[in-house]
Every structure is written in structure tokens, then in C-alpha cells.
Amino acid sequence: MSSFWSSIRKHIWSYAFVMPMFVLFLGFTLYPLLASVRYTFYNWDGIGAPRDFVGFKHYVSIAKDPLFWNAFKNTLVYTVVLVPTQLTLALGLAAVLNSQWLKARHIFRAVFFSPVVTSSAVVGMVISLLTSTAGNDINRMLVNLGITERPIDWLGDPRTAMWVIIAVGVWIGLGYPLIYFLAALQSVEQELYDAAKVDGAGNLALLWHITIPSIRPVGLVVLLITALHSLRVFDTVQVMTRGGPYFATDVVGTYIYRLAFYTTEGGDSYARLGYASAATFFMGLLVMGVSILQLTAVRYAARHRKENQVTKP
């Protein structure tokens, strides 16, 4: 026990620096999260204190709601397509931006990172408008070439809307993995490359045997962060399609938003915050499950690889 406190005392400044963020996390993330669990057991419209206790009714309703599972499926599709696409692009771009021969690479880095610091809502709005202006030019070309009979409504057609949203998601979030990969690439020691070149390794061999193994730990972290971030997709979908057309792009985020701030056809607000809290918590559990599966798979792969390396002569 004394060693525990002596360790704390020894690293007191580290704890002091961590403390503000930890307090904020407790107050503004963990507490609301746990407090909202109570609401999941009530019919509550956000006015006054919740009184109408319904037990697990909301959870049962959500589990039986085909629209929730449709939203969950769409969220998974979004994640499964976006994550590998974004990471591949980010790695490729990072390799290019890391090259010494590229002039003005600092400017390119800033340019590729700029979508990250742009409001998703603004980006979504601009892209929405672009699909009917620039999109109209593309459509006229397609129609003139006889490829399509009539213009494609990029965000209104259930066959294209999700792909547009994924493309926007890839573009807007590209900066984060790019920066991570760039930092990782810069940490790979040049001597490794030099030695491999002496041994006659080509560019592909350098990438496969030196670059990728060296940045693998960072890659795994980036993979997890990107996957979790994309499972929480909401703002671009809400702005661009509101989950439509007819739920074709509905993700769990928009599903929950609709529950929490539902407006009837007559224009009246009908908030179901208890139900929405239950959906949020339910989704949280599912995301946690997916994350655990992902982590288990990654660890299993790492262990498997290590064992292979050990058994090799």
C-alpha cells in the first residue's frame, strides 16, 4: 500500500495534469451517462420530473423495432465501408506527404486536415447544395451520353444516398488518421530503410516489411478510434438526408434524435426522452460489444502472429 502512495507521490505532477480532464470527464460524460440510465425506465417528455415508470418496456420496444435494426444495419454499413477506405487513403496520403521530395508538403498537410476543423453541419449543407448544382452538371453529362435516362437525385435516391454520405464521411474525417499515420511514419528510423536497401529491398518490400510493422501499433489505435467515431455518425446524415429517403440512410444517431425531438405531422413536438435514452443506452451496449469483439480479434491476431514468429526457425 505504501508503495502505491509512494508511486502516486512520485508522479504527483502527472496526476495533477490529468486531474482537470478527469474531473470534466466525470462531470460531463460519466455522470450524464449514468444519470440518463434512470430515464430509460420512464415515459418522460422532458418536462418536470419523470413519474410514469415503465420498467424495461422501452428496451423491449427498441429490440422489436425494425426501424432501430434498420438504423443499426445502416450504421454498420457506414462503418464497414468508411473505416478501411479512410484508413487506406490516409496511409497512402501520409506516405506521400512524408516524402522529402514533395515541395510545400506542409501546405498539403494543412489542406488535407482542414475538413476536420470545419463544421460537419456546414459541410453537409454545402454538399447537399452541390449535389443539385454541380450534381446537375454531372447529371446532364450522364443524360447526354445516354448513361442515364433522367438525372440522378444523389441524396434522394435510396441507391446513391448512403454512398454520398460515406464519401463525405471519408473526406471530412480523413485528417485525423492522416496526422496519426504521418506522425508514426516520421518515427520510423531511417537506418532500417537504409539497411534494407543495402540488402536489396525494393519499395514494396520496404513498405511491407518495415513501414507497416513499424506503424502497426498506431494503426490499431487509429482503427479503433475511427471505427468508434463512425459508429457515432449523426451530424452529416441529419443535415444531408435526415435519415431518408424512407430511412435508407437512417443511422442510430438520427433514430435517437427523431425519438427525442419528434415533431408530429401537425407540427407539435412530441419528445420521448425516456425512449430515446433507452435507445442511446442500448446502442452504447452494442458499440461496447462491437469494440470488445474488435479488440479481441486484434489481440488474437497479434498473439497468433507472435506465435508464428516464435515457431519459425
Added chain:
Amino acid sequence: MKTRLSRPNVLTIVIAIAVLAGCATPIIAPTATHEPSVPTITPSPESVDITFWEWYGGAMGDFFEEEAKLFHKQYPWITVEVSHFPDQNVYRETLGLAFQSGDAPDTFLRRHTLSQLIESGWIQPLDRWITPEWLAKFPTGLFVETKNVWEGRIYSFPTYASSFDRALYIHEGLFRKARLVDADGNVQIPQTWSDLRLMAQRITEAGQGEFYGIGIGTKDARHMSWWFDLASLAGAPGSYEIDYRKGEYTFGTDPAYARTVELLLGMKDDGSVYPYEGTLDDSNLYSFFGQGKFAMFQSGSYSAVNLARDFPDFQDYRVIPLPVPDEGRKGGLMITPGHGTVFMSSQTQHPDEAWLWLDWISSRGFHKRMAASELNFSVYTDLNTPENTPDLHRAQTYEAITAYGVHGPFPPARNPQTALVQPEPVVPDVGDVLIGIYTGQIVDWQQALTDLGTRKQAALETAIQEARDAGADVSLEDFIFADWNPMENYVTQPER
């Protein structure tokens, strides 16, 4: 000295007005000529601050600010502090938090139902200030149980015109390009559904990909549900609501709904619809219309205001009533009589001063300026005339949105306990289903309409049962008004 009204007296006046309304068309010109009705309140030796929360923001928010200044000139010891919450969801949440923390505004705009406000104890009745003269200045039939009256006590008052805020905007320039003009060179008006479809087709052909016949927004389910307003004109009363003649949702059984869907799909098949429906909703249709992308769209009076603001030089359009079926109109657009807009907080420390501000908002002076500013149509119908609203499109809009409005049945006026029947929202609702049909995601659309009616009916009956379980004396019978003629105003008579 002005007479103060006791609760029974207010109830008597409300019933008298309701009875009068039963003998005539509910909306008549106001009878009062004085303004405003100023109660006898002694100026305070100390200055008093009154807070007022509103969720319009923008031009209407600015208007409230200006009115607060005028109010201050009249009552120099009172200052009204106006707070704006343009995001209605934020407003709703913030108001709830303000009441919980005991920091509620003295006066505020409605964003909750009256039953919610009463149940939460957020508001107080206005009986102690209301005089017969004050009440008489409003058109008859607009003080209604569960809308602005609760158990005989008045909590609020109507501000805006009774209308069904839907009209068709037509771009006269594009009509001319398609040569849709009569012998005198006047633009032809789509008066029937066939006109609408044919003209949209002609305009699209003339546009050759540059512009289209009509703009439809599938991004917003609410906007899409408005297509069923046309069904109302074909005799399916209730638009996207219940058919009170039967107490049923008749989407699958009333042919008027199917005909509306066929019209919608027909225009799509014709290629007459601006092909970026997924980008469009009620908030941006006017903008594309103003840019000449399409020649017609359905919207409310606010689109004329938006066009005037964002396209001040664009005058080449007209606002007309929605087109009717070829064989003629068989129903109207149902308006629920009575509404309350502004409330006084139960927590206010300055009720007399807060009342003065509410009285100011109810005054004809306020309404005259509001109508003249082209922000909203007044509940005082004589102020919505071209003499007070000189803008041509404003006058057209008022004419269009009041053309087919009829007062429909209102169950709480017959049995106030029906206000306790609160069906859970049905998702997918009307607008969602119409989007699914339009995009082709729903193939068997007749079955989808039947299913929709069944789901909404089940939600209503479940809510009735829940209300009964909670002790309310209600039944499905309370939602049936077999004697309603959807072409005429209906006055719901109190049952008990």
C-alpha cells in the same frame, strides 16, 4: 373602473361566444374599436423588468424587440427584456430548465400543449385582468377548451389568423416561357389537378433540363405529408389526420388518398418534378423557386416572406389556392378553432406588469404593425386586407391560405377529457410513407396506406384505453362527428 371577471363570468362569456359562434360562421370581423384595453394599474415608483422568451428569432424576433421599445414608451417604468431562441428544441428544453431552477421568464411563447403547461404548473390564468370589452375584441369562436381555455379559465389568447397555411406558388415567368398564357397574355392558373399535371409537363418540356414544372421536397417528411391536403379537397377530410365523420383513419379506404398518390406518381413519371427532391425541404424550396429551377411548389405564407427577403427583385410570381379535383372541390382544409400563443408564468413576481405586456400583444396596434410588417397575419381579419398589407404577394397569400379553410370538429370542446388521449407518434407516418411511395421503396402503396391507417387507428385506440385506465371518461365515440359536412364550418357543441 373596469369590471374584473370572476371565473364563472369568464365561463359564461366563453359559452356565450361559443353559442354565438354556433349561429354563424365562427370567424367574423372584430367588434371592438378601442385599443389597447388598458387595465387600471398604478405606475410603480420603481422600475420593473419583465422577461419575454420567444422562439422565432429573425425578423419576428426583431419585431418583438421594437414592440418592447414602444411598450416602454407607453409604460416608462416597465422594461421588457426579449430573449430569442430560434431553435425550437433548444427553446423547449431551456424553458423546462428555467422553470425547474425557478428562473422562468415572466411571459413566453407557446411551444408546449396547454395540457402540458397546466400539468407542469408553469402558467397562470388571466381571469383577474380580463374584461368583457377585452374579450369582445376577438373574433368569435376562438376561445376553446384545451386550446386556450382550461376548465373554464382563460390562459391565453389567439394572435395569428385562423387559416390553413398552405398555398401553391407559381412562377409566372416560367409559365410564359412555356406559353401558358391566355389570349390576353395573362398567365393561366392551375385550378384543377389536371391543370397542375399538364402545366407541369408543358413547363418541363419548355425547360429542356434548365427548369422543371414543379418542385417537391422529399427530405422533410412533414412537407411530403402536405400532399394529402389535396386529398382533403377531394373529400377525404382531415388531410393526414383522422376522418371525424367515422372516427377512423381512412388512408386505405377513401379513394381520395389513392387519387392524390396517383397524381404525385403521375407527375414523377412525366419527368415534371425537379430532380433533386432529396435536397429539398420546406425551408429551401423557395430558394430554388426564386432561382427559376421550377415553376410551382407548395408551401406556406412564410415562403412569400422569404422570397421578399432573399429575392427582393423577384416579383414575377403569384400565390394561389391549392388546385382542386377536376370534378370540383368536395371538402375543405380543416382548421382547429382557437389557439393560444403567449402565456404568463406562474412564477412571475410582477403579474400586473406582465399582463400589460400580454395586453399589448393582444392590442390592435400591435397587430396592425405586425400585419403591415408582413411578418404574420393577424387574428383581426380586417387588418390583413391590402390596405394594411400593401404588398401584392402578401395579399395573394392571405387570400390563398384562407380560401378553403373550414373549422373542423374538435373533440376536447365536446369532451375535454379527450385532451388526455395522447396517441404515441406512428413511425413511419404519412410523410414517410409518401416518400417511400414516391422513391419506389414502397411498391405496394395501396397496402402501405391501409397499414398506415391501421397503425394510426391502433395508436389512437391504445391511447384511449390508457386514458380510460387513468380514470378518464373517454371512448372512440368521442372522436366521431357523423353530422360533419367537410365543406362547411363545424361548431363543436359542449356535451356536458
